[in-house]
Amino acid sequence: xxxxxxxLRSWKNPKARVKIMRGHFVxxxxxxxxxxDLSTIKSRCNNARETAKVLAEPYLSSVEIDTIVCLDGMxxxxxxxxxxxxxxxxxxxxxxxxxxxxxxxxxxxxxMMFRDNTKRMIEGQQTLIIAGLITTGKTMxxxxxxxxxxxxxxxxxxxxxxxxxxxxxMDINAVFxxxxxxxxxxxxxxxxxxCAAGQKIDAFVNSFGHSSI
Numbered sequence: 001x002x003x004x005x006x007x008l009r010s011w012k013n014p015k016a017r018v019k020i021m022r023g024h025f026v027x028x029x030x031x032x033x034x035x036x037d038l039s040t041i042k043s044r045c046n047n048a049r050e051t052a053k054v055l056a057e058p059y060l061s062s063v064e065i066d067t068i069v070c071l072d073g074m075x076x077x078x079x080x081x082x083x084x085x086x087x088x089x090x091x092x093x094x095x096x097x098x099x100x101x102x103x104x105x106x107x108x109x110x111x112m113m114f115r116d117n118t119k120r121m122i123e124g125q126q127t128l129i130i131a132g133l134i135t136t137g138k139t140m141x142x143x144x145x146x147x148x149x150x151x152x153x154x155x156x157x158x159x160x161x162x163x164x165x166x167x168x169x170m171d172i173n174a175v176f177x178x179x180x181x182x183x184x185x186x187x188x189x190x191x192x193x194x195c196a197a198g199q200k201i202d203a204f205v206n207s208f209g210h211s212s213i
Contacts (some may be wrong), residue, residue: 004021
């Protein structure tokens with residue numbers, strides 16, 4: 001596959017940027033015509049910090065957060081969000097807090113779970129869930145159900161990119177949306193026009209990255 005990436009910068013903060021690649025890609029739940037590479041914001045300190053500023057802003061003054069649940073390898077961004085929300089002397093409702101960061105584990109049944117040493121950071125806690133990509137919302141719904149199962153409350157949902165605006169009736173705060181990625185389309189498995197037209201799959205993609213075929 002001839003990889004040709006394009007830079008995409010957020011209008012909310014140009015220092016929060018990702019790369020995109022056009023083609024035919026398969027995710028866990030769908031087929032998409034654009035791959036969004038989050039490596040820059042996941043792995044580079046400055047870009048992760050700038051992305052965190054965008055994600056943290058809606059929760060500074062009026063949303064209580066005790067724990068941040070990180071999906072899709074967003075732990076670095078989540079750490080910066082926790083730092084921004086908890087800085088002493090700021091207008092944040094969470095100023096001075098020692099905010100926890102946890103990542104759910106997938107068991108053999110594909111269910112999200114928290115081990116005994118981390119579920120105490122969910123039970124009775126006000127949580128914010130941070131994802132890398134939200135396309136169908138199924139994985140985010142699974143995360144919400146897991147937090148509720150362990151006795152937590154979900155006070156916010158955010159993502160680097162989201163194609164949907166709500167999950168479980170809750171607004172998603174996203175750095176990038178479908179409007180920012182011109183021509184972005186997703187299709188249900190078995191209902192993909194690229195497959196119907198005989199277009200070969202370029203790569204399988206997930207939260208770790210892409211694997212060319």
